[in-house]
Amino acid sequence: MLNFSFVNPTQIHFGEQQILEIKHSIPKGAKVLVVYGGGSIRKNGIYEQVVAALSDFTWGEFAGIEPNPSYQTCMRAVELIQTQHYDFILAVGGGSVIDGCKFIAAAALFDGEPWDILAEGAQINKALPIGVVLTLPATGSESNSFSVISNIDTQDKLPFASGLVQPQFAVLDPNVMQSLPxxxxxxxxxxxxxxxxxxxxxxxxxxxxxxxxxxxxxxxxxxxxxxxxxxxxxxxxxxxxxxxxxxxxxxxxxxxxxxxxxxxxxxxxxxxxxxxxxxxxxxxxxxxxxxxxxxxxxxxxxxxxxxxxxxxxxxxxxxxxxxxxxxxxxxxxxxxxxxxxxxxxxxxxxxxxxxxxxxxxxxxxxxxxxxxxxxxxxxxxxxx
Amino acid sequence: MLNFSFVNPTQIHFGEQQILEIKHSIPKGAKVLVVYGGGSIRKNGIYEQVVAALSDFTWGEFAGIEPNPSYQTCMRAVELIQTQHYDFILAVGGGSVIDGCKFIAAAALFDGEPWDILAEGAQINKALPIGVVLTLPATGSESNSFSVISNIDTQDKLPFASGLVQPQFAVLDPNVMQSLPxxxxxxxxxxxxxxxxxxxxxxxxxxxxxxxxxxxxxxxxxxxxxxxxxxxxxxxxxxxxxxxxxxxxxxxxxxxxxxxxxxxxxxxxxxxxxxxxxxxxxxxxxxxxxxxxxxxxxxxxxxxxxxxxxxxxxxxxxxxxxxxxxxxxxxxxxxxxxxxxxxxxxxxxxxxxxxxxxxxxxxxxxxxxxxxxxxxxxxxxxxx
Structure with a gap:
């Protein structure tokens, strides 16, 4: 065995009816941006559960994070956060949405050109807190610090990692898998x-x-x-x-x-x-x-x-x-x-x-x- | 599978020469009470490693936590903490020392009779932070929230648990096992x-x-x-x-x-x-x-x-x-x-x-x- 340091600070809420748990996990008074993908959550009932759980919060939404989340789309979310002063990101989706939110969380508070986080491995010193409602089990992104972002213009697909973007909590309700293609x-x-x-x-x-x-x-x-x-x-x-x-x-x-x-x-x-x-x-x-x-x-x-x-x-x-x-x-x-x-x-x-x-x-x-x-x-x- | 919520916030530093890591894991400026057992750490070199790692801190020590740590011994440590104003506990030992430190951490800040934590399941609202240098692998106490304390007078051996007493970090160096009986x-x-x-x-x-x-x-x-x-x-x-x-x-x-x-x-x-x-x-x-x-x-x-x-x-x-x-x-x-x-x-x-x-x-x-x-x-x- 090699030497290692390990901790995983993401609180997992696993099981049926756990989406409601987010109401206790998001800091009181937070202004929440709900970020999701192509809109399937509006057809399978997950969106309604999230909305019900957010009744005590001020919140808005950003839809359209694509598979292989793009730098270009993420930067539109960053702009929304900066102009509307959101201070908590709730990722509702699979690995692409979560990876996108990690980049968004870092880029929103980054001094400089956010692309450098990916292209140059530029150091991140702060990031918005993230919570996750997982809709597709696959990448593990819901409880790790990794993210992979694509640049549509340059055909680059580049990873970055930071403990600062690891989700604070993740809700894993296996029932969300029922409606998955x-x-x-x-x-x-x-x-x-x-x-x-x-x-x-x-x-x-x-x-x-x-x-x-x-x-x-x-x-x-x-x-x-x-x-x-x-x-x-x-x-x-x-x-x-x-x-x-x-x-x-x-x-x-x-x-x-x-x-x-x-x-x-x-x-x-x-x-x-x-x-x-x-x-x-x-x-x-x-x-x-x-x-x-x-x-x-x-x-x-x-x-x-x-x-x-x-x-x-x-x-x-x-x-x-x-x-x-x-x-x-x-x-x-x-x-x-x-x-x-x-x-x-x-x-x-x-x-x-x-x-x-x-x-x-x-x-x-x-x-x-x-x-x-x-x-x-x-x-x-x-x-x- | 049943529903569950799970997180383990203890940072593990595993491997050779990891005891030095505590210098980065204890909050700067903390006044550290090193708590240990019968003194074997003074014979096997662990004490010296801990002392070297604490060179930047103000610290003192409390020895004598026994196997099946007693309420009576723990309360002597509580008194020392309260009179000397220690604000961080470093447990250097196995399950007994760590269990003892968990009770000490809770009792030191408890309003009321600390025995009630064990006998009545009295609610804990605060506790001193704890770090661990593990010297005996056995109980898992180094990264959980459980503790078992014995009362010598009444022959009671009673458990309590609180997330507040879960160690913030634990150093696991397998070499410490070399000198164990x-x-x-x-x-x-x-x-x-x-x-x-x-x-x-x-x-x-x-x-x-x-x-x-x-x-x-x-x-x-x-x-x-x-x-x-x-x-x-x-x-x-x-x-x-x-x-x-x-x-x-x-x-x-x-x-x-x-x-x-x-x-x-x-x-x-x-x-x-x-x-x-x-x-x-x-x-x-x-x-x-x-x-x-x-x-x-x-x-x-x-x-x-x-x-x-x-x-x-x-x-x-x-x-x-x-x-x-x-x-x-x-x-x-x-x-x-x-x-x-x-x-x-x-x-x-x-x-x-x-x-x-x-x-x-x-x-x-x-x-x-x-x-x-x-x-x-x-x-x-x-x-x-």
Whole structure:
């Protein structure tokens, strides 16, 4: 186990009828800006629950945060906050809305050009407080300090992180998943699964608790993921998927272990260039990343094969290739496409994505910086 | 899964050389009272590390918090705080020191008779802030809000809990375990194991993440517990035991599931009456509690048998009795005595402990209130 410091200060309110809890969690007297996405919350009853919970507050709203939230849209919300003097942001949505709100919270109080937070890693010294009503389990953004923002003009998709933008509370009511389109549920399960893999599938540091927790989350998603796509999915299945997705990226399983994130870095470039959903890019890249890195990650791949897929590891090479295959089949079982060609893309992606990686300085990815541009290109070509 | 609200605000600093971190974690200008136990920290180098880290602070010390911290000793620390105006408590020790400091932190600012906090459940509205340097992994007290205090005069051992006394930070350096007596290491592993069982072995609520996490911690303690007792134990073994003990009782695995705690309630009375170590009482009671409650806990016992001990459950009754036996054998493998008679006690314990349970209103224990006084008596008699 490596040294680490860890705390997760986000108060989680989990379960049915918990949206009302926000009335106790937002500071009294706050002027609240409710921020959401394309408006689905106005059709599924979540908006009404939020409005009821805000009856004691002065509040306004900003709609239209898009998937892969854009700098341009976020800056319109920043302007609204600055002119109307909102002092609390309530994000009602999934990872895109929450990521957008984190940037908005930082940009609204930033001295200087907010784009520098993303492009230059400029230091944030203050941010508006954020609360979350989660409508789509996937990214874990509801209880972490990370955000990824896209610039429509420049085709950049860039991350930033700050403890100052970590939500103060997050409401997780599994019932909100009932009205979600299947594509979003699929994306959510795959995204959470790959988040776990990025923190688990590295090299062993004898971190037994972290490994067991990661494996427990993977097993839960494998059991519950396919069930959650069905109309008749139970509350408990939804609850298990929702809690897994939050635990997948709240800092706990990644504390004291190496982390990879190379699949995500390549995935971000694919979304920026071709508009594929974030999770779609991960499902394409991860199986080939595992194959390409199977020597560097051999020990953990064998542990994964044995503990997650219950494979016999007496023939290690076969166990590893079976585990990779089962991973891709799990994605497919969720109706996720796992090849560029499924999306009408071909070998042209390899040089184009590599050029973007190079432009963003991502020439050696992964926990051991072993994923060179050349390897990224091989992974991309193998994924067509 | 049941509804829950969860946050754990204790900042964990985990690893080698982390004791120095306290200099950044204690508020500037604080007047710090360092509270510790019998003085072992003055022999193993921890005291010197703490002194070095406090060089920028005004500080004093209070030694002598005993195992099963007493109300009487704690009140002497309260007097010192009140006369010397300390405003930050640094607990350097294991569960007893930390539990004592929680009571001290609350009692020092309490309007009224502090004993009422324990005896009457009197409401706490403020408490001094606490930081922890953990010297013995066991109770999880370093990152939770619970405390158990004994009254020497009345033979009471009573719990209280308040978010106000949860430590603000805790330093976990596995190297501190090197100098621990084996008995304390054994106690720590057993205590942590039973904490997990009290939150796991109830009835199923389809909380897959919590179950997998609990099982992961149990598996880690079974693998690493016996190794940690050896002189040549590795840093990583110590780290895995230490992190397991913290995760065992920091609120996470108990969020959204029923909880039992009947073994603890009976155990507290045994310690109060006969002076057995806390963990010794748990190791005696748990196996008989499992046997007595095997119908109420049947489903989870089978899951435990299968996932933790890899037992074949086609003959369920055999699997359950084997799992109970393996649990007791695990304790014995840690050189833990598991019978009253091993401590020179006999059948007299049953009426005496039951009289104490009755006096404290504990006439129906467990997640289903199924452990009546009659059953407690049977458990005690079977444990002789």
């Amino acid at each position: 299947k594509r979003q549920l699929t994306n959510g399960v795959v995204d959470a699964f790959v988040h776990i893999m990025e923190q688990y599938l590295t090299y062993p540091v004898d971190a037994k608790v972290q490994d067991r927790f990661a494996e427990g989350l993977l097993l839960t998603l494998i059991e519950e993921g396919p069930k959650v796509l069905k109309e008749e999915a139970s509350y408990q299945t939804r609850a298990n998927v929702m809690w897994s997705a939050t635990m997948a990226l709240n800092g706990l399983i990644g504390a004291g272990v190496p982390q990879d994130w190379s699949t995500h870095m390549i995935g971000h470039e694919i979304t920026a260039l071709y508009g594929l959903d974030h999770a779609q890019t991960l499902a394409i890249i991860l199986p080939r990343m595992m194959a390409e890195q199977q020597h560097e990650k051999r020990e953990k791949l064998l542990q994964y094969a044995e503990r997650v897929f219950n494979l016999d590891t007496t023939e290690p090479d076969k166990a590893i290739s079976d585990a990779i295959l089962l991973t891709e089949q799990f994605f497919q079982q969720l109706n996720m496409l796992t090849r560029f060609s499924d999306h009408g893309l071909g070998e042209e992606v390899a040089p184009q994505v590599c050029a973007q990686l190079e432009r963003h300085g991502m020439v050696a990815l992964g926990e051991q910086q072993a994923v060179t541009l050349e390897k990224s290109k091989r992974i991309l070509l193998a994924s067509v | 084996k008995r304390q290491l054994t106690n720590g592993v057993v205590d942590a194991f039973v904490h997990i069982m009290e939150q796991y072995l109830t009835y199923p609520v389809d909380a897959k993440v919590q179950d997998r996490f609990a099982e992961g911690l149990l598996l880690t303690l079974i693998e690493e517990g016996p190794k940690v007792l050896k002189e040549e134990a590795s840093y990583q073994t110590r780290a895995n035991v230490m992190w397991s003990a913290t995760m065992a009782l920091n609120g996470l695995i108990g969020a959204g599931v029923p909880q039992d705690w009947s073994t603890h309630m009976i155990g507290h009375e045994i310690t109060a009456l006969y002076g057995l170590d806390h963990a010794q009482t748990l190791a005696i009671i748990l196996p008989r509690m499992m046997a007595e409650q095997q119908h109420e806990k049947r489903e989870k016992l089978l899951q435990y048998a299968e996932r933790v001990f890899n037992l074949d459950t086609t003959e369920p009754d055999k699997a359950i009795s084997d799992a109970i036996l393996l649990t007791e054998q695990f304790f014995q493998q840690l050189n833990m005595l598991t019978r009253f008679s091993d401590h020179g006690l006999g059948e007299e314990v049953a009426p005496q402990v039951c009289a104490q349970l009755e006096r404290h209103g504990m006439v129906a224990l467990g997640e289903q209130q199924a452990v009546t006084l009659e059953k407690s008596k049977r458990i005690l008699l079977a444990s002789v």
